[in-house]
Amino acid sequence: MTAKHTFPARTAELEALGEFVQQHGLGPLVELGVTELVTNAILHGGARCIRVRVDPASGQLWVYDNGQGFNPLEALPRPMGELREGGYGVAIIHKVFRNLRYCRRRGWNCIRARFGEVEK
Amino acid sequence: MNVEMLTNTQARLVLQGRLDVETAPKLRLILLESRNQGVKDFLLEMSQIEFMDSAGLAAMVSGLKQSKAEGGSLKVEAPSEAVRRVLELTLLDRVIGIVEG
Numbered sequence: 001m002t003a004k005h006t007f008p009a010r011t012a013e014l015e016a017l018g019e020f021v022q023q024h025g026l027g028p029l030v031e032l033g034v035t036e037l038v039t040n041a042i043l044h045g046g047a048r049c050i051r052v053r054v055d056p057a058s059g060q061l062w063v064y065d066n067g068q069g070f071n072p073l074e075a076l077p078r079p080m081g082e083l084r085e086g087g088y089g090v091a092i093i094h095k096v097f098r099n100l101r102y103c104r105r106r107g108w109n110c111i112r113a114r115f116g117e118v119e120k
Numbered sequence: 121m122n123v124e125m126l127t128n129t130q131a132r133l134v135l136q137g138r139l140d141v142e143t144a145p146k147l148r149l150i151l152l153e154s155r156n157q158g159v160k161d162f163l164l165e166m167s168q169i170e171f172m173d174s175a176g177l178a179a180m181v182s183g184l185k186q187s188k189a190e191g192g193s194l195k196v197e198a199p200s201e202a203v204r205r206v207l208e209l210t211l212l213d214r215v216i217g218i219v220e221g
Contacts, residue, residue, distance in 0.1 A: 011142040018138075018171060028171075028205060035173050039141050081211030085182045088174035088210050095209050 002055040009047040009065060014038065017052065024056050030115050033096035036089040037063045037072070037111055045070035045109060059116035064108050071102040073111070121150055130161040132197070136168040139176030139203075147176070151183040151194075160192030167198040167221055172206050184216060195219050 005020040007013045014035055021031045034052060041047045045067030053062040077091040078084070093100070097113035104110070122134040131154050139147065151162065162183065166172075184194040198221025199207065207213040 011140070014140050014142055015138060028202065031171070032173060032205065032209075035140065035171075039173065039175065043141070080209075081214055083181055083185060083212070083215055085185065086174075086178050088177055092174055092206070092209055 001057065002053050004051060004053045006049065006051045009042045009050050009067070011039065011042055013050075020052065021054070024054050026054060026056060026115070029096045030061070033093055033113065033115065034061065034063065036093050036096075037113075038065075040072045040089060041065035041067055041070070041109065044072070047109075060112065060114055063111045063113075066108050069104050070109055071104075073100050073102050121146060123150060123154060125159075126163070129158055129192075130163070131159045132163040132165055134165045134168070137170055139166075139169055139172040139179070141173065141175035144175045144179035147179045148182060151179075151186070155186065155190065155192075160187065160190060162187060162192070162194040163197050163219065164194065165197045165221075166203045167200050169200045169203050172203050174206070174210075177206050177210065177212070180216070181212070193217070197221060 003024050017038060018031050021034055038050055041050060045065055047065035047067030049066050051064040072090055075090045077094050078087040080091060097115055099114040101112045124132045126132055187194045195217035197219045199218060207216060
């Protein structure tokens with residue numbers, strides 16, 4: 001069973017996104033990783049609409065947005081432990097998720113991620 | 121966010137709720153206004169932060185760098201699990217001063 005949450009691409013929606021993730025029994029690391037993915041789509045991809053789909057049983061989730069083609073996974077994760085004022089988001093995504101995949105289909109960006117074993 | 125002046129140049133900020141891309145600008149503004157009023161040393165009390173992401177972290181680091189550049193400091197007091205998680209994932213728990221509650 002998968003669950004979907006569709007919402008306007010606005011940062012004010014992040015709190016409700018967190019509630020959606022928690023309602024489906026997913027932990028704080030998943031909430032953090034999804035928030036980073038969605039924030040990237042809102043700020044850098046110019047999306048108007050976001051859809052997050054989660055499948056807790058198989059430990060997978062998908063983030064879709066209808067912004068311009070934008071693959072955050074192409075950005076090289078910057079080193080951790082450095083005092084800088086940005087660039088932590090992609091590094092967090094790579095730490096929290098595994099098997100990250102990006103595709104562009106019918107005007108939508110899609111990122112698939114697996115989670116579970118890295119939860120602590 | 122509540123600002124408590126400890127001395128003329130030391131302030132303690134009590135942060136609550138979420139610190140994400142939506143709310144981080146408020147923290148940046150309060151840190152800037154406080155510095156403009158002469159505050160050099162900041163203590164961020166973060167035991168009641170329910171969620172923090174990389175945008176919240178970036179606002180903290182920005183405040184830390186600006187304070188250091190002006191001869192001051194910024195430390196985190198009693199970080200919640202949510203704060204500790206992000207500091208540990210980014211290895212900034214080794215760089216940012218933490219004061220246990």
